[in-house]
Amino acid sequence: MSDIWLSTLKTTTPQEGYELAIKLSRMAVKLTQPSAEIRQKLREDYANNADSLTAVSSVVAIHFQTVAAANDHWKD
Ligand code: HEM
Incomplete structure (x- = not known):
């Protein structure tokens, strides 16, 4: 995999x-x-399955913790 698709975890x-x-x-x-x-x-399948969608939400929440930490929780 050579393409850079993640250059920073910082967001505005x-x-x-x-x-x-x-x-x-x-x-x-x-x-x-x-x-x-x-x-x-x-x-x-997953778009019509409540458990799959809940699992999706959970995975995103875990990544969001990392992104939030990398941004110091967007504190001023
Ligand atoms: C569409 C998120 C897992 C296949 C989408 C969309 C989102 C999303 C937000 C809507 C995109 C749009 O309409 O603009 C996620 C997340 C996942 C996940 C956060 C895991 C945590 C999966 C899995 C598959 C899959 C396991 C199949 C193996 C697709 C496909 C589409 C789609 C084919 C429609 C085409 C596209 O918009 O690229 N997904 N998804 N996703 N997802 Fe997922």
Whole structure:
């Protein structure tokens, strides 16, 4: 993997930080399953499953903790 897709954990706002947490989560899925076709096939399942969506939320929350810490929780 040569493309740089994560150059910094610093974000201007908490909301941007949350979006970065989602990106980190999605990148893990993409790097683990490089086939867009297979991801597309599985999308239907997880998008309609409450437990899967709760798991998604949980993964994003874990990444958000890291991003928030890297930004000193956006304290002034
Ligand atoms: C779409 C997040 C796991 C496949 C999306 C979207 C979000 C998202 C926010 C909507 C994008 C949009 O409409 O603009 C996540 C997060 C995940 C996760 C945070 C894990 C923690 C997965 C998994 C798969 C998957 C496990 C399949 C293996 C897809 C596909 C789409 C999608 C195919 C629609 C196409 C696209 O927008 O790229 N996901 N997802 N995702 N997700 Fe996930």
